[in-house]
Amino acid sequence: MGHETAADVLTLGETMVALRGSGPLKLGGSMEVSVAGAESNVAIGLARLGHAARWAGAVGDDEAGELVLRTLRAEGVDVSGATRDPDAPTGLILFEPRLPEVTRVHYYRAGSAGSRLTATAVEDAFASPAAPRVLHLTGITPALGPSALAACRRGLELAREHGTTVCLDVNFRSRLWSAEESAAVMRSWMPYVDVLIASDDELPLCVPESKNTSGEASALAEELRAQGVGEVVVKLGADGATTYDADGELYAPARPVRAVDAVGAGDAFVAGYLSALLDGEDLAGRLDRAVTTGAFAVASHGDWEGAPTRAELGLLGAGPGTVVR
Template identity: 90%
Template sequence: MSVTGRAGAADVLTLGESMVALRGSGPLKLGGSMDVSIAGAESNVAIGLARLGHTARWAGAVGEDEAGELVLRTLRAEGVDVSGATRDPDAPTGLILFEPRLPEVTRVHYYRAGSAGSRLTAAAVESAFAATPDAPRVLHLTGITPALGPSALAACRRALELAREHGTTVCLDVNFRSRLWTEAESAAVMRSWIPYVDVLIASDDELPLCVPETTAPGGTAAALAKGLLAQGVREVVVKLGADGATAYGTDGELHAPARPVRAVDAVGAGDAFVAGYLSALLDGEDVAGRLDRAVTTGAFAVASHGDWEGAPTRSELGLLGAGPGTVVR
């Protein structure tokens, strides 16, 4: 599978909520310093793609506040096109707090109810599609955005309709969040989206949310992927964490092991994986090449602190092949 380029078209359009991110040095109740950044699954992917040399457009809503300005300023600085973003004068930019509690445990606290991001509109999505004469080559959605509220859900549905009208490839990362909605609520939406989806990316425990209920119980990842392929999905990519990833397509399945790195922060690894996969897809790489780049960009994220800060540039992709103690001059 490859994505044909069109002159003037953005490589990828993605939409969702980006928030101000505060990372504490320890338990929040003890106070202390916090690092300020931004976070959001879709903007993480956009940054990852931009660093790899692709044109990525982010459509989202932020408040008319300094927090919203930080989101837009950071994305612009990372080379992401924010011409499709909107400012909501009646709702604030969302907030996320990261609280390191144990060496391997970080607690996350969200303050996003009623945020500008949850009020993203279908009209804003239409404007993002129309920002250039040609439609984007790829539309990337996650299962997070539709869970934010009715308006965001309607915006996602409109994006899928526009993608179909324009022949845009659709990539969906299921990204289930139990704090936002139930499995039943997620499944109802994910299953209704499947007819629009070309590339489905999910962890093995998220796959059942995407197939008919009569198929899901007890099904293996391979069986569930086969069912999704039968429904018209072209590729099903299953993220397996430290065990790598497996891609299923009409030509069979292919597994790629994870790249060994010293893990320091797993936050954002899935988004980095998606960015790598889409990057290679845009470059016309075969399945093996797409998986290789995806596990590589995922490894960079795991080996770095932050949601997106460790995303590699194209010239850095080969660094993981360097031996321990290597000094790059």
């Protein structure tokens, strides 16, 4: 696959075929077919906001992999850094709604193509006309296996070599690895990270236990900043978000919306934050766009389908029942 244009943001990870059921899985019924993956959700969110986003991941040499690549291409994401693995399948994720507020998730991704992403593939994705302005990683990819972990590590090294800003969303998944395993990797990555995004319960995974005395987000953020992390962004869900940087801390409440589906909200938040960062917005502007794009995700079904375009960012300011002509 040839490289075309330099990326504003390069991200890498596993994107799976997503099947969403209408009810309990054991009862059968119909399922909607889409794709899902934290990193590709961010890439789509950025592309809709007008940024050049590149996704580097591995899919199987199968029809499921073709669906992943086709969907990302259709959303304007550069997949020239993607690879097809002839010896492993594209991963699968099933969403099973059980209660109005509860959806169970079932993964079929062990041994998948995405878990076998290589460091060489990441090197190829960096070898574009110019290095990406931002490398975005999550704590999901290194949990997939040794190869994916090595690929992420190579990405961090290349970002340092090229002066690329590194954004890390901790995104801890207990179904993939233990808190101890995650902490060992996250703490080793901190010297490379410029922008850290985490929920308040994920912050301790990034700070050595000896430095985690109070457990308070502000104290943990201060310790991370002392380690060289430029910005620490703490996601508080329905309560909004707080960012800590050299100028202190800044809080932004969540935008009030009718919650439909919280899946993908964190990825949409990241896309909004990085979009405003790329645009040169100040801290308040970055937080504002992040809570706005996060609200769009909460108010829409699916992982990425509700991500707004730049022209739609102002829609949440319209009153209830507004008809936009």
